[in-house]
Amino acid sequence: MIRAAITSVGHFLPEERLTNADFEQMVDTTDEWIRSRTGIRERRILRDKDKATTYMAIKAAKEALKKRGMSGPDVDVIIVATVTPDMFFPANACQVQAALGATKAWGFDLSAACSGFVFGLSTAACLIESGRYRNVLLIGSDKMSSITDYTDRETCVLFGDAAGAVLLEPNADGNGIVDSVLRTKGEGWEALCMLGGGSLNPPTHQTVDRKMHYIHQDGRTVFRFAVNAFADIAAEVMQRNGLTSDDVRFFVPHQANQRIIDAAARRMGLASDRVMINISRYGNTTAATIPLCLYDWEHALRKDDNIVLAAFGGGYTWGATYVRWAYTGVAQPRATARAMEAVG
Ligand code: ACO
Numbered sequence: 001m002i003r004a005a006i007t008s009v010g011h012f013l014p015e016e017r018l019t020n021a022d023f024e025q026m027v028d029t030t031d032e033w034i035r036s037r038t039g040i041r042e043r044r045i046l047r048d049k050d051k052a053t054t055y056m057a058i059k060a061a062k063e064a065l066k067k068r069g070m071s072g073p074d075v076d077v078i079i080v081a082t083v084t085p086d087m088f089f090p091a092n093a094c095q096v097q098a099a100l101g102a103t104k105a106w107g108f109d110l111s112a113a114c115s116g117f118v119f120g121l122s123t124a125a126c127l128i129e130s131g132r133y134r135n136v137l138l139i140g141s142d143k144m145s146s147i148t149d150y151t152d153r154e155t156c157v158l159f160g161d162a163a164g165a166v167l168l169e170p171n172a173d174g175n176g177i178v179d180s181v182l183r184t185k186g187e188g189w190e191a192l193c194m195l196g197g198g199s200l201n202p203p204t205h206q207t208v209d210r211k212m213h214y215i216h217q218d219g220r221t222v223f224r225f226a227v228n229a230f231a232d233i234a235a236e237v238m239q240r241n242g243l244t245s246d247d248v249r250f251f252v253p254h255q256a257n258q259r260i261i262d263a264a265a266r267r268m269g270l271a272s273d274r275v276m277i278n279i280s281r282y283g284n285t286t287a288a289t290i291p292l293c294l295y296d297w298e299h300a301l302r303k304d305d306n307i308v309l310a311a312f313g314g315g316y317t318w319g320a321t322y323v324r325w326a327y328t329g330v331a332q333p334r335a336t337a338r339a340m341e342a343v344g
Contacts, residue, residue: 009291010061013044038279039279053141058100140163145160159285251268255282298331301325
């Protein structure tokens with residue numbers, strides 16, 4: 001059976017750090033409040049006015065391809081998960097295609113907020129399992145600072161900018177994307193949204209004055225929803241695949257709030273050393289959080305490891321994916337990996 005396996009991971013993080021101490025100077029907050037309520041200490045910000053989501057996506061994609069010894073012409077499909085596209089159209093994927101020289105690829109953007117990467121994994125897996133495409137690049141990239149109101153203490157402390165990318169290839173040894181449980185519940189859309197700029201509220205002086213081009217979030221409502229839905233769906237994908245907590249090497253959660261992650265890990269019966277958490281350094285980077293975790297822990301992952309990825313976000317959208325990891329240590333160029341396997 002052919003599965004879609006992640007074979008390389010890339011990332012991009014802007015250099016500039018925005019710390020909790022910086023926020024103490026900007027809004028009525030404290031380092032203690034932010035750390036204890038969210039787990040965040042600092043986040044990265046892409047300050048350059050002429051650089052945005054696509055710039056970060058291209059950097060992350062190039063790194064993923066380079067590690068695998070591949071280049072643009074090898075890519076069949078490009079999926080960019082984002083809620084902060086450079087512009088409404090054309091899709092970010094088009095500029096990524098051009099920058100990579102991916103001359104035989106097609107691509108599109110995927111909008112599912114913080115669940116974008118998990119939804120994208122399932123999409124990529126279907127494309128590869130169909131047998132019609134081999135090399136799919138999935139990128140999660142968000143310049144959240146472009147839609148963040150830095151006078152609103154309830155949201156501005158949460159978000160950061162970053163991109164993460166994975167390459168997926170067909171694999172016949174049983175490893176790869178095994179199963180996904182994905183959900184959407186549109187009734188919850190008003191709790192987390194950006195009201196302005198779209199066809200319902202096209203940009204006017206009034207929409208700008210009313211700050212409708214920023215993230216609007218009812219944090220308490222989202223928290224109450226997420227803390228249950230996130231844990232439930234991670235548990236569901238484990239149960240559906242007969243996985244016990246002993247079988248799961250790592251839980252890879254969307255990084256929105258440390259308390260939500262802890263609740264899900266408890267429900268899954270996992271100790272903290274088996275949970276990938278880097279929220280303290282990057283905050284919530286929306287579609288980039290999960291690939292950033294995979295990048296940070298890539299060296300610790302071993303071939304055949306069972307990992308469970310889970311995310312939730314605006315929409316509501318949420319989902320969990322069971323992956324059997326396909327390689328040990330950092331990604332290798334295809335030829336090197338084949339030679340190593342032949343030696344055993
Ligand atoms: N500094 C100090 N005080 C603050 C801050 C701040 N930065 N922000 C809010 N407060 C205050 C509130 O005004 C409130 O004061 P009040 O009691 O006088 O009204 C008090 O702190 C408590 O507020 P709560 O909202 O109850 O705080 P909570 O413990 O719920 O934490 C948080 C807030 C961190 C936003 C939490 O609700 C949360 O994480 N929600 C989920 C966010 C999320 O995961 N979003 C989804 C992903 S994003 C995406 O999809 C794009």
